[in-house]
Structures are given as structure tokens and as C-alpha cells.
Amino acid sequence: MEYKSTAELSSLAEEENTSISEIVLKVEMEESELSRSEIESRMAANLQVMRDAVERGINNKIESGGGLVGEEALKMQSFLNSNPLEKDNIYNTVISYALAVSEVNAGMGKIVAGPTAGASGIVPAVVLALAEKLELGDEQIIKSLYTAAGLGYVVSRKATLAGAAGGCQAECGVASAMAAGAAVELRGGTPEMVVNAFALALKNMLGLVCDPVAGLVEVPCVKRNAAAASHALSASTMALAGIKSVIPADEIIIAMTEIGDQLPSCLKETSKGGLAITPTALKLKEEIFGKK
Amino acid sequence: MSIFEIMGPAMIGPSSSHTAGAARLGMMARLLFAAEIDRAVVKLHGSFADTASGHGTDRAVIGGLLGFLPDDERLKNSFALAEKENMQYSIEEIKLREVHPNTVLIELYNQAAAKELKMIGSSVGGGRIEVTEINGSSVKLTGRMPTLWILHKDRPGEVAIITSILGEHQINIAFMQVYRNRKGDIGSCIIELDQKPGEEVIESLSRSKDIFQVRYLPAL
Incomplete structure (x- = not known):
């Protein structure tokens, strides 16, 4: 069995009357020659790393490489703790978890790249916040991570996942789309809805450039993880309501590649354009690295 | 490709190319050297040189030389740990010709055994590496398989x-x-x-x- 597109992924799941996560798992078992339980325990280990990163980020000040971020999740958490009404809103949990993991990443802490380190806050924020809200167990969370991985895998076969080649749409955009698909599966949607959520999330992140201040994975990356994570949740809700992406997911992936190719290199992780060359960014760069 | 290359690997941030790949390159040099490292000279090229400290590239290479893999939390404190292990090191910048933007030249020395190693390697994306030169000979070593x-x-x-x-x-x-x-x-x-x-x-x-x-x- 194999899948090269999101259409194949959802039709395989529907033919076999199962979920996308189950198809992704079966293909991984075939490819890696590992058993179901071996793969489950590897993903469970990743899940633990994600949980630890969330815990660390929401409870501690993080010292990042450039010092441009480090207290955002902490601020969110203390705001939520003093406002019960805000705390009950799942969007706020998602934002705070995404900030937490991204800040841990910026501070040389341990994270799970998903699909990259720069976008590592998005998938964990969405699946962990949803699982808490819906009181779902680890088994279901792990399944949703297979779904996220399978969707990312399709992108990686057709396009790039590197900001240096495709811009931020290929990192935070793809992570948001992966998280949206995972969220639909956690919320009990069909394979078709999973693919639509993926499409809706990715479509609305097309064109996003990678222009980090001083070349660090801090600004705008940390807060962009929060934005992309809440965006994923919105896309999953639309898909669950039966809203479809007019442009099919697989065509959106191709569009993303074309847009990435057309983006000038100054907007692809070189820090030579966009936010990275604003007066404030240049000043910060000088403060951090000296006049190099 | 495995799904664990998409939802994974577990690694120390902030960057798969500038941190995880850098640690792997250090580790590869250590494995190639296969002797105690008295002194290491790490010469960073291109984007590795430009953003080394902000991305922890320097600490990750030294950590790799100490035997830490990309998910090892000791990477962050590798400078102090190198001193503890009596491994002298220096981090320098270099301009190499016709190499990937994320490239490092690592020189390792062991005086007692009169051993030296000179390795050039690049971090080519997503934490994947390619060693391109060992002691002056061109090679292609990726570390993806035994x-x-x-x-x-x-x-x-x-x-x-x-x-x-x-x-x-x-x-x-x-x-x-x-x-x-x-x-x-x-x-x-x-x-x-x-x-x-x-x-x-x-x-x-x-x-x-x-x-x-x-x-x-x-x-x-």
C-alpha cells in the first residue's frame, strides 16, 4: 500500500472503512518493517517530548538565543489563570501551548520537529489542547499524530518543507494544515473532512514569507506558531461543519510549490528582506551579534 | 521516508539545520576520529558562521564532538562540559569555496597518539548531513544508514x-x-x-x- 496524494490517502481510508491515521500507520509498518506497537511507542515518546515542552514553556521563563522572546507563554498563562472565562476558551489554550513549545525551541530546549523545528509549536498545541478539552486518551492523540505526519509526508513528496526553499508557508503553513487534519480526526470527522481541513488551513497560509529577525527562530516565528495553531483549529471546525475547500488539497500543494519558487530569496530564510530589514530588526541584530 | 522524519525527530532547538545537523556533524567527526580529542578547531562557513551563536550551532558542534546526539539536552551546556573533559576547542570563521552555505570544517588532534583528522561537512536541511571531505579526500557520507x-x-x-x-x-x-x-x-x-x-x-x-x-x- 502507498499514498502519494491527500486524495489517495482519503480514498484508501474510505475503501477500507477506516481512518487516515490507520492507513498512515499501516504504510509505516510496511515501509519500516516495525510492528504496530514499536511504532506506537516511538510516537508515544515524541508525545512525551511535546508534553514536557508545553509544561516547561508555560511555567518557566525561557532564555532564548537572541533574547527576543522568552516570556510570552508565561504571560498568556498568568492572564488565563486570572481570567476563568478566558481560560475556558480552547483557542487561548492553543495559543499558550504553541507559544510555550516555540519558546522552548528558541531556548535550545527539546522539541519534536513537526515538520520543522521552527514550526514545532503548532501540532502539539492543537492536539494537546483538544485532547484535554475532549478528555481523550494518549491512544487517540498518537493516532492524530499519524494523521498529521501522513499529511506532511504527502507535502514532502511533492514540495519542500524548508523555509529556505519555500518560505514560511512550507513550515508554519504546512504545520497548520497538518494540525487541522489531526484536529478533525480527534473531533470525530471523516477522512474527507480531514483532507478539507488540511486544504482550508494550507490555502490561507499560502504566500507566507520567511523573514526572521537577525536570522533567529524567534521573531516572528514564536508568535506565528500561535497564529498558525489557532488558524488550524478554525479550519478544522469549518471542515467538520461540512465546508469544503473549492480548490482540492493536492492542487493547493502544487500552488504552494509554485509560489515558493516565485518568492525571491530575500524572503526565504536569508533575513535579507521583509521584517528582517525593518529599522527595529536591524538595530536588534546589531545589539545581538555586534557589527558583523 | 518515514513519518518520524515528518513528526520528528525529537531534537534540541532551535533549528534542524543549524542545531540538529551541526550536532550530527560533530558526532560524525568524533566517530571518524575514534580517539580521545585533546583539541578541536571548529571553523564555520557561510550561514553557519553568520548565525552560529543565536542558533547554538557552535555549542551543537562541540556537543556532537563530546558524543551528544541531536536530542541530548547537554548540547546547551557543551562548552562547560568540554572544559570538564579537558577538550580544548576554538570556534573560528572560514570562507570555503564551492560548498553548501551551512558548512563546517572540523580539525581534531590527539597529541599522544599523533593523530589528526580534518573533516568538512554540511548540514543540508531538516537535520540531514553530508560529510564531503575527510583528510583531503572527497567523500559522501550521510550517516543515515550503518x-x-x-x-x-x-x-x-x-x-x-x-x-x-x-x-x-x-x-x-x-x-x-x-x-x-x-x-x-x-x-x-x-x-x-x-x-x-x-x-x-x-x-x-x-x-x-x-x-x-x-x-x-x-x-x-
């Missing part, structure tokens, strides 16, 4: 001897590269394997008369 690096006499039939020893032990070759600097001199073979070779395989190879060095490099 690998043997063998130095042997450059003579007819030598490569066949090596592959037949592997065959006798039921070890399947996935990729193989053969290099030499001068005809009749020392040949260098890099063999990427589907299986991990056992001690006995390495022993059989080492016993063969025209093989000078067998180095096993596990998948990183």
Missing part, C-alpha cells in the same frame, strides 16, 4: 574481497563509494549497509591483509 569506512591497498580485486566478506556475513550493501587519491596508493571505501554489522564482521575485515583501517559508523 556505514563502514575502510582504508585499503588500491589494487585489483581488493574491493571484491571486502564485498565478499560482507556477503559471507549476510550483510547487504545499500550504497558503496570507492575513492583513491593516487593509483596504487591507499583506497578508501564507504559502504552503507542495510544491517548493522556485528563485531565479527569488523574483525574479519580487519584481519584481511591489505586492509589498513575499518571504522564502523552507526546511523545517526
